[in-house]
Amino acid sequence: MRHARSRTTVLAALAFSAACAQPAPTDPxxxxxWIHTLYGLVRAERLxxxxxxRLFAYASVALYEGIAAATPGLPTSAGTLNGLGNLPRxxxxxxxxxxxVAIAAERTVLDSLLRQGLPTTLAAVARLTDSLAATRDVDxxxxxxxxxxxxxxxxxxxxxxxxxxxxxxRGLAYQPPTGPALWVNDxxxxxxxAQNLSGVxxxxxxxxxxxxLRPGSASDRALVMNRPKSTDEDELGAVDxxxxxxxYWGRLRPFLLTAWNECxxxxxxxxxxxxxxxxxxxxxxLIELKRELTPEHKxxxxxxxxxxxxxxxxxxHWTAIASQLTSQRGLSAEAAARLFLVGSAAQADxxxxxxxxxxxxxxxxxxxxxxxxxxxxxxxQVPTPPFPEYPSGHSTxxxxxxxxxxxxxxxTPFDDSTGIAIGHPVRRFASFAEAxxxxxxxxxxxxxxxxxxxxxxxxxxxCIGNKAVExxxxxxxx
Numbered sequence: 296m297r298h299a300r301s302r303t304t305v306l307a308a309l310a311f312s313a314a315c316a317q318p319a320p321t322d323p324x325x326x327x328x329w330i331h332t333l334y335g336l337v338r339a340e341r342l343x344x345x346x347x348x349r350l351f352a353y354a355s356v357a358l359y360e361g362i363a364a365a366t367p368g369l370p371t372s373a374g375t376l377n378g379l380g381n382l383p384r385x386x387x388x389x390x391x392x393x394x395x396v397a398i399a400a401e402r403t404v405l406d407s408l409l410r411q412g413l414p415t416t417l418a419a420v421a422r423l424t425d426s427l428a429a430t431r432d433v434d435x436x437x438x439x440x441x442x443x444x445x446x447x448x449x450x451x452x453x454x455x456x457x458x459x460x461x462x463x464x465r466g467l468a469y470q471p472p473t474g475p476a477l478w479v480n481d482x483x484x485x486x487x488x489a490q491n492l493s494g495v496x497x498x499x500x501x502x503x504x505x506x507x508l509r510p511g512s513a514s515d516r517a518l519v520m521n522r523p524k525s526t527d528e529d530e531l532g533a534v535d536x537x538x539x540x541x542x543y544w545g546r547l548r549p550f551l552l553t554a555w556n557e558c559x560x561x562x563x564x565x566x567x568x569x570x571x572x573x574x575x576x577x578x579x580x581l582i583e584l585k586r587e588l589t590p591e592h593k594x595x596x597x598x599x600x601x602x603x604x605x606x607x608x609x610x611x612h613w614t615a616i617a618s619q620l621t622s623q624r625g626l627s628a629e630a631a632a633r634l635f636l637v638g639s640a641a642q643a644d645x646x647x648x649x650x651x652x653x654x655x656x657x658x659x660x661x662x663x664x665x666x667x668x669x670x671x672x673x674x675x676q677v678p679t680p681p682f683p684e685y686p687s688g689h690s691t692x693x694x695x696x697x698x699x700x701x702x703x704x705x706x707t708p709f710d711d712s713t714g715i716a717i718g719h720p721v722r723r724f725a726s727f728a729e730a731x732x733x734x735x736x737x738x739x740x741x742x743x744x745x746x747x748x749x750x751x752x753x754x755x756x757x758c759i760g761n762k763a764v765e766x767x768x769x770x771x772x773x
Contacts (some may be wrong), residue, residue, distance in 0.1 A: 321362060341604035372772060399427055403449025478682075520610070578668070584740060649691040
């Protein structure tokens with residue numbers, strides 16, 4: 296009798312122990328899979344660079360906060376990110392699975408931000424959610440608690456995102472100011488692509504002039520394309536090469552900056568047609584660069600082009616680098632989520648600041664200036680995007696991203712395979728700073744930015760990166 300009671304007690308203890316057993320640690324590949332999927336979705340939706348940066352940033356917050364809610368000692372970003380108040384928390388994080396909380400939070404946020412997306416976009420989010428969740432071997436009560444908390448966190452992030460000013464800028468008309476020194480979208484017809492869509496294919500008409508690869512107007516696969524969308528569904532509007540990209544983006548609430556213009560920028564060179572002026576000299580620099588363009592320079596200009604529709608834009612490029620570093624450096628899931636958060640928030644703020652300055656100065660683009668003042672037949676190496684010159688967005692956000700990555704990983708060598716899918720070989724960089732410098736130079740090689748746009752953008756980007764690092768470090772996240 297005593298033996299029977301003893302055996303019952305042991306079995307009960309084992310059952311209790313099994314019920315309380317902690318789930319396996321979160322696999323860092325979970326973070327990489329989300330980044331990889333987001334890269335593809337941004338590419339498929341042909342999002343503009345600013346809109347893409349916003350999506351990456353909110354997705355990174357959801358993923359990080361999902362893990363943090365179930366990981367003792369991992370601090371929250373609430374109270375540090377502008378406008379983000381207290382997030383839902385469990386009384387006992389030990390009863391949760393961090394992976395499931397993060398997955399549910401991410402799914403909730405993306406279902407909201409991508410609700411106007413293609414059916415394949417929504418299906419990809421659902422498929423990845425189900426696949427990742429199925430890998431977790433946890434009991435039903437833990438699974439239910441984790442999913443419920445993740446959804447609560449996701450809804451809180453969605454509510455926060457709706458207060459950033461984005462929706463107030465939708466549909467606002469924009470009339471560019473006029474004057475000889477100011478930007479005008481005079482891109483030639485050769486950068487437009489006619490596109491026929493069906494459920495299974497995308498085709499460019501054979502009579503379309505863009506299929507001819509003409510010297511001076513070549514980009515990676517030639518061209519940025521437009522996919523028609525309803526005017527009532529503009530939250531995920533594709534790039535419009537004939538318009539003006541996000542002229543009111545500077546009004547959005549930054550993630551970490553106190554204001555979009557917290558980081559000052561030097562004044563751009565004054566407009567002048569005099570051969571002795573700085574603007575004229577910078578224009579001649581671009582003419583000479585194109586005349587002496589080496590195969591390596593051309594490769595660099597195309598490698599960092601990151602055209603919408605062809606890639607996930609510059610923000611996606613640096614986010615993809617962060618994903619690759621997860622495996623290259625053997626990061627934990629927590630460290631990978633932190634890297635995603637810091638890099639994405641810094642880049643999102645860089646786009647808000649850059650676009651604020653672009654439309655403040657409305658500076659003329661090199662193509663317009665050179666054709667008007669020096670050589671009416673001149674064309675840049677890659678297509679000029681539809682927004683003002685100063686400062687260079689590539690320089691700003693690349694500098695900000697490089698500072699953020701360096702703060703977490705040190706400024707050490709790394710390999711970047713982001714461009715393999717579109718024919719670019721792996722590039723190796725001695726440091727994040729070197730990669731950011733090359734990204735800035737690529738816009739000079741491409742003929743779409745003046746030198747001052749590159750240097751001004753780099754200065755602002757470094758400042759933004761440092762502000763992001765400083766504030767996240769103060770919160771204990773770095």
